[in-house]
Amino acid sequence: MSNTDFVLAIEDLTVSFDGFKAVDKLNMYIDKNELRVVIGPNGAGKTTVLDLICGKTKSTAGSIKFKNRELTKLSEHEIVRAGVGRKFQTPSIYENLSVYQNLEVSYPKGRGVFGSLFFKRNDAVVAQVHKIAREIMLQDFLGMEAALLSHGQKQWLEIGMLLMQDPELLMLDEPVAGMSAKERDQTAELLNRICQNRSVIVIEHDMEFVKKIAHKVTVLHQGKILAEGAMDKVQANEKVIEVYLGH
Ligand code: ADP
Numbered sequence: 001m002s003n004t005d006f007v008l009a010i011e012d013l014t015v016s017f018d019g020f021k022a023v024d025k026l027n028m029y030i031d032k033n034e035l036r037v038v039i040g041p042n043g044a045g046k047t048t049v050l051d052l053i054c055g056k057t058k059s060t061a062g063s064i065k066f067k068n069r070e071l072t073k074l075s076e077h078e079i080v081r082a083g084v085g086r087k088f089q090t091p092s093i094y095e096n097l098s099v100y101q102n103l104e105v106s107y108p109k110g111r112g113v114f115g116s117l118f119f120k121r122n123d124a125v126v127a128q129v130h131k132i133a134r135e136i137m138l139q140d141f142l143g144m145e146a147a148l149l150s151h152g153q154k155q156w157l158e159i160g161m162l163l164m165q166d167p168e169l170l171m172l173d174e175p176v177a178g179m180s181a182k183e184r185d186q187t188a189e190l191l192n193r194i195c196q197n198r199s200v201i202v203i204e205h206d207m208e209f210v211k212k213i214a215h216k217v218t219v220l221h222q223g224k225i226l227a228e229g230a231m232d233k234v235q236a237n238e239k240v241i242e243v244y245l246g247h
């Protein structure tokens, strides 16, 4: 494929587990600053798509281009450094560290000025921690041990840890599972803010939440795209109602 303006261009992506195609010739294109939501029944292949993008699972065939760079040949580590952040369903924060420390340790190593100008890096880290803490609504909790945060705040902290790396593509797998209604609303606002500077892919089941955030929705079913487009169109799609929304 020739160069594109898409941040992410997935073409003919396939992964086969012992002959079973969990993702089957998938094509998907994500714009700069787009917030895309991926929905679909359990087992549709949603999480596997994120695993393929972040390099946790290796594809059987097809291409994933991030800013025109092929990701399928890169290691997970190289994909993170290229600017792709991914949040898993269960938060992986350091429970015994403070909110501040959790953010601090997530600052990318090897960025900024070193050597005799070490203090400059320190200033940059402190500034970034405070900026991100405000963004994730934890500015008043910086000194608190992460273990004491609410479930929702822990999810936000993990998003913040990813934001410390300033990724150009952020992927979140079911970020509001287990959250209160208020936390869901706050998370919707958070995601609407952070997609102003980056592209975001969210997997989610909560349709009220999806409505608040999605620019476009992709419906996956048996590793293929069943429908794609604006939320209201997708919700009215007969096939989507039959395999997913009708339940
Ligand atoms: P979703 O996130 O949409 O619920 P998944 O992507 O987790 O679905 O799974 C899609 C299908 O692929 C399921 O049938 C699942 O059992 C299978 N699958 C996922 N990962 C693996 C793996 N590493 N090995 C074998 N089968 C897998």
Ligand code: MG
Residues within 6 Å of the ligand: 046, 047, 048
């Ligand atoms: Mg899943």
